[in-house]
Amino acid sequence: xxxxxxDTLKRKKVPFEPLxxxxxxxxxxxxxxxxxxxxxxxxxxxxxxxxxxxxxxxGFEVTYVRNVTDVxxxxxARAREAGEDWPQxxxxxxxxxxREMALFGVERPDIEPWVSGYMDAIIDMIQRLIDRGRAxxxxxxxxxxxxxxxxxGKLSGQSIEDLRAGARxxxxxxxxxxxxxxxxxxxxPGEPAWQxxxxxxxxxxHIECSAMTFVxxxxxxxxxxxxxDLIFPHHENEIAQSEGALGDGSFAxxxxxxxxxxxxxxxxxxxLGNVFGCAQTAxxxxxxxxxxxxxxxxxxxxxxFEVDERGDMPxxxxxxxxxxxxxxxxxxxxxxxxxAKDPGEGPxxxxxxxxxxxxxxxxxxxxxxPAALAAMSDAARLLNKLIDEPAGIAKDVRxxxxxxxxxxxxxxxxxxxxxxxMDPDEFLASRRARLAAHRGIDEREVEARLAARAExxxxxxxxxxxxxxxxxxxxxxxxxxxPRGAEWRxxxx
RNA sequence: GGUGCCAUAGCCAAGCGGUAAGGCAGAGGCCUGCAAAGCCUCCAUUCCCCGGUUCGAAUCCGGGUGGCACCUCCA
Numbered sequence: 001x002x003x004x005x006x007d008t009l010k011r012k013k014v015p016f017e018p019l020x021x022x023x024x025x026x027x028x029x030x031x032x033x034x035x036x037x038x039x040x041x042x043x044x045x046x047x048x049x050x051x052x053x054x055x056x057x058x059g060f061e062v063t064y065v066r067n068v069t070d071v072x073x074x075x076x077a078r079a080r081e082a083g084e085d086w087p088q089x090x091x092x093x094x095x096x097x098x099r100e101m102a103l104f105g106v107e108r109p110d111i112e113p114w115v116s117g118y119m120d121a122i123i124d125m126i127q128r129l130i131d132r133g134r135a136x137x138x139x140x141x142x143x144x145x146x147x148x149x150x151x152x153g154k155l156s157g158q159s160i161e162d163l164r165a166g167a168r169x170x171x172x173x174x175x176x177x178x179x180x181x182x183x184x185x186x187x188x189p190g191e192p193a194w195q196x197x198x199x200x201x202x203x204x205x206h207i208e209c210s211a212m213t214f215v216x217x218x219x220x221x222x223x224x225x226x227x228x229d230l231i232f233p234h235h236e237n238e239i240a241q242s243e244g245a246l247g248d249g250s251f252a253x254x255x256x257x258x259x260x261x262x263x264x265x266x267x268x269x270x271x272l273g274n275v276f277g278c279a280q281t282a283x284x285x286x287x288x289x290x291x292x293x294x295x296x297x298x299x300x301x302x303x304x305f306e307v308d309e310r311g312d313m314p315x316x317x318x319x320x321x322x323x324x325x326x327x328x329x330x331x332x333x334x335x336x337x338x339x340a341k342d343p344g345e346g347p348x349x350x351x352x353x354x355x356x357x358x359x360x361x362x363x364x365x366x367x368x369x370p371a372a373l374a375a376m377s378d379a380a381r382l383l384n385k386l387i388d389e390p391a392g393i394a395k396d397v398r399x400x401x402x403x404x405x406x407x408x409x410x411x412x413x414x415x416x417x418x419x420x421x422m423d424p425d426e427f428l429a430s431r432r433a434r435l436a437a438h439r440g441i442d443e444r445e446v447e448a449r450l451a452a453r454a455e456x457x458x459x460x461x462x463x464x465x466x467x468x469x470x471x472x473x474x475x476x477x478x479x480x481x482x483p484r485g486a487e488w489r490x491x492x493x
Numbered sequence: 494g495g496u497g498c499c500a501u502a503g504c505c506a507a508g509c510g511g512u513a514a515g516g517c518a519g520a521g522g523c524c525u526g527c528a529a530a531g532c533c534u535c536c537a538u539u540c541c542c543c544g545g546u547u548c549g550a551a552u553c554c555g556g557g558u559g560g561c562a563c564c565u566c567c568a
Contacts, residue, residue: 004509011497013509029568037568044568073566153496156563162495163564205566227568231497234566259498260562269567296506296516302499302561315505318517328530362507362514370507374515384531388524462526469528480529489530 003058003364005223006300008231008255009155013366016254018222023061025217026052027252029209029226029234030066030112033093034074039276039290040261040268041097042104046291047258047299048225049106049418054363057416065216066109067209068094070116071202076191086192087116100278103287105418113212115203121211122203123196125245126183130198134244138174140186140199146179149240155255156232181237183207206237213251214242224252231257259302274307284438285313286431289320292419295369321492323419324431326409329380331424332387333406336399343399349386352401355379355408363416376412379405435490439476446477450486453479 003016018024028048031041048066055062070090079086098108115122126142129135134148146152146160153159163179182204187193193200213221226235235255242251260267263274281290293316297303305313355375362371383405386398393401413420436443453468469479472488480487 008497031568032566040568042568047568069566157496158564159495165495228498229563229567232563258568260568262561265560267562267567293505298507300498301506304505306504318505322516325531332531365509368507370516371514374507377515381532385533388532457526460526466527473528478529481525482530487530 004366005254006366008257019220024055025063025221026223027213027217027221028066029230030068031097032069032072033090033097034078037097037100037278039278039281042278043261043294044227044258045101045106046104046294050295050369051367053416053418054367058363064109065111067212068112068114069208070114103282104291111216113216115208118212118215119194121215122207125211126207128245135183137198140201141174141182142184142198143175143180144183144240145176147177149244152240155236155239206234207241210238210241219246219250221252223254223256225256228257228259258299262302262304264307265304285316286320288323288419289316292323293319295417296373298370299367326380326420327424327427329384330406333383333402336387337403340399343396346400347397348404349393349397349401351382352405359412369417376409379409432490439490441476446488450488454486
């Protein structure tokens, strides 16, 4: 089955043919570490982490490059305010980014270029553009002469004429055309600066990605990805730079862009007070729940979170509950498998072997994680059913099917989707503790009442047992009677 | 103004021209001392509206309407 992906440049799904069979080179625009990450950053990180995992699961060997833009005005400004060295500040926030993305199961890139370490490559590329007549020096700045690049606008669908018409009035006079953009900015007093043939300064916003893809992945590579907002101007300008310097047909072969997050229908912004930090969200809702919620949408779609009066996001709690279901299912399967005799190889129940193929179809269709999750839901339901109902099926077939389903769910979830990787007991315990703390439930009190109830039930004093259960219910505790005794969970409502 | 994206049940959400996945909520049932959990059944003749192409359209084309985003170094 061939992989099809939606290419922003062609505006349609196209068959994916990597440069080298079986291998994928991929570059993702990474963070500018000047502040703690919010969950918008997480959406992008999770989306492309899922693409990476899906590619690997589908059998590709992936080289995943994600840059860190540590040379940037906002970093310099923050550092000045804080009285901190800018490299240190960038390091600090980049570390925080990695730590918090890990809460969502986002893996580290294979290669992580930092702009400050690629100045020579950046300067080389600018020089090459100047030599080829594509860029010009003006007062120590260097600008890209956009009009020399005839296909400018092909990614964002805009024409140079449109852009010129829409340009602001306060155009910099040093530019030959209002649509030209800076490759290099001359140093201002007190700002970090690097030495270049045309004077001291620092790179413009877009050139670093062109230079770093060239060094890390070469003249051509397979996939370039980033948030939708980067299509213009960032990625448009990258194309102009790379193709301008290296020739037509160089640079990225497929463009992937992911949607944005909204909160109760509104864009995230500081003034609306709806910027949600990653650490806080992971603490209240569980990091895995955020990932699960996000990958239950297609990566290109915008995602809306309903936010209630308390600033809480019910959608994430629903997702967390769904994870509880999957982990509970796996736990039941584990218990069943470890108690049962090894059934060996052989046939499985109808439908019990379908998951890998269904998931492969889903992920091969532009990384359709929602469809893969739908297949996983079907598998989990069948798994629970087989555990519950021993009748009407041969013992070995049943055992094999349960073992198989649990293994297939785990393989898909952990490797391709980045979820369900924890030990079920560990997940369930930490979730319960989180919810209990949130609702102010005293676990020792719960245990005491459960013990009293167990005694009452032994004595067949059901009135007393039910009264205790009602008390627990009022505390927010749900009692589950199992063959091994009573267990408890925190109620959802 | 220019450009791009989107509109599927009460809600969330897939759907590459072939007769509407999955989840939440809801109803009934199995199981249970009673529950919970789990499982079973039901829950869109229909995909914003109007035309068109086609044997056949949620899917393609044209025109509306309604959202969103980018053109301001915001993921």
